[in-house]
Amino acid sequence: MITAPSGGASRPTAGALRLTEARTENPASVHVSGYLPAMQQSCPFLQPSTARGMTGWTVYEIAPDTHRYAVEAELFYAGVQAAEWIRPLMARPFGALVCENVVLLGQCADADHRELLNWPHWALKNLYSQVGVMFGKEISNRRGSSVWKATGPQGIASIKLGTGEATEVTAREASVLDQLPGYTVTAGHFDNGAWFVTPWLVGPSTWQAFRPMRKGEGGLDDAVAAAVGLCRAVADLHTEGWVHGDLQPQHGIHGEDGAVHLLDFAWSRQIGITPWMIFEGTMVHLTSPELAARITAGPQPVDTTQAADVYALAGTLWTCATGNWPLDYEAAGLGRGTPANAIREAIAAKAVPMSSLMPWPALQARLRFVLLADPDDRPTAAELATLVQAVGE
Template sequence: MTHPDPYDLPLSVVEALAPVTRRLVLNRRGSTVWEVGNERGRWAVKLGYPIAATRDWPAQPWTALAPAREGAVLRQITCDAVLYGVWEHGTWNVQPWREGRNLYDLWEPCRSGETPMTPGLAHAAACAEALAALHAQGWVHGDIQPAHFIIGPGGAHLIDLALACGGEVPAEYDFPYRGCLVHYESPEISRSVLASGTAVPTMQGDMYALGASLLISATGRRHVAYPDDAPRTVQRQAIVDSPHRPVTVPGVLGKLIEQMLSPVPADRPTSAEVYNELNQQRW
């Protein structure tokens, strides 16, 4: 469910960027994203606001804080110019626009069967490299999914770091980690969320999510089968109780996905190991 009318840029953002162009990119529950152009370049502007409760969904106040939390994270892990602040409905951030296509869209020909395309090892290696760079800084992403890998001429960029953990976050913008998009959630994260409502994101959880992301992007199939319309608790219980679907991706990539989807976190390869293996296979 989206906000009926996308929120426009707050005055504080307009004053900071002096926009020349703007394009609505996303308008969904709790978040509106604009692409803004000015004399200095192109920028992604994220606006967060709370999600009201509905018959099917509880209220989600944390979405109002997510842009500022992500801004605080980005300032610690990148040299890019990043701004963040508050507006009347929540918080916002401004970060450089990443040009490219996300992993799921890039591998659409693999899923459609319209062309004899197999998943590109170069794309998978670029994703693993981006995640390895984050892990090398001591950070966990916490929300790995295909849409968060933007692959362009310069490699892959990891975006949407609002749930990342690994450093200090201003208390006024912080909130508990309650899991990620269930399609990519590891069994141990799902188990913790079911038991307590929260979890601790880990690098091993990121690796499971990377395996699930590569699997669904290549095959269109989620890592575990569960009904689309089932409550989150039912979907998470399926992840805890059920083995992952068979990995039908051929070659070394399929072998690595199988390892990343291990139910035992310690048995999963690291992001650096996955990158090194894939990078060797590319040549």
């Protein structure tokens, strides 16, 4: 575990993180074989850093039943330790190549890894960027695909890496971003994967924008504005002739200027083009019945639709408002641990009733209409924006 330096003041949060693997150039507790070649494509310093044995890894695990604030404090402390290890080495020959990585394992009941890293990363980059130490953080890592946030003196970037089966999906997303207006992307391949870099989008997600409302702290006007903004962003995408294919509460970022940018285009397609052999996208809880039926019964490849996007959009807003998925699985006998395929089959058969949880009836009545409508009867994303905007009038 992390402890205070000898002779220093004790820290009440010491023990929130357990040291899994002390600093090493060749970690055994985490796999970095895919990450390093991919990052070398976008970071000119990493390959010579690893070649000279100047890349270090320290692995920590969250202690059970630890509050997020304690984890955040210890992550900050771990970052300070790494940065202070680097600072005296920067003046030595090849000092610019020193690279330290802090890896976090385990789960915290109060926050996911992205949320845990938010303020430690913000504090560390503001403390150390001015002296030339760049900070990055991994935002997600699942099914061979990882996203990193890299911060330096010249700005902030998002780096996405795909290895193994995620290689094709990552390359496909880079291609979509390259075609969409308002997005900038640099992309490439390495032996066992693909990568791309985009400017980091600053602002809360739709899920975060609804947080005050969910907590009963007001914020209804802001939530309506966020909902309308997300609907309009999806409408703009549809106008360009695209289907998103995987709308979720975290996939819209709301900028200070009011603009909303969508994220995660791995399962997006242009109308008239099917860029995959097997469709594996969409969050199962936000999958429309007709799309669930096609995925379940076939045939593949499955063509996603804008109508299915609107279903997922309404479900996303329902989830943001209530903190729960739109369907009542318990009422359908689908308890926790039910396989995704079984849930999808039930959705396809329309055997799962809508949730009765209604903390915001004025909004949810409109969303319920969309979620229960047949595909041809659903409003467009632009029409849904108008329906939602009326809630705040």
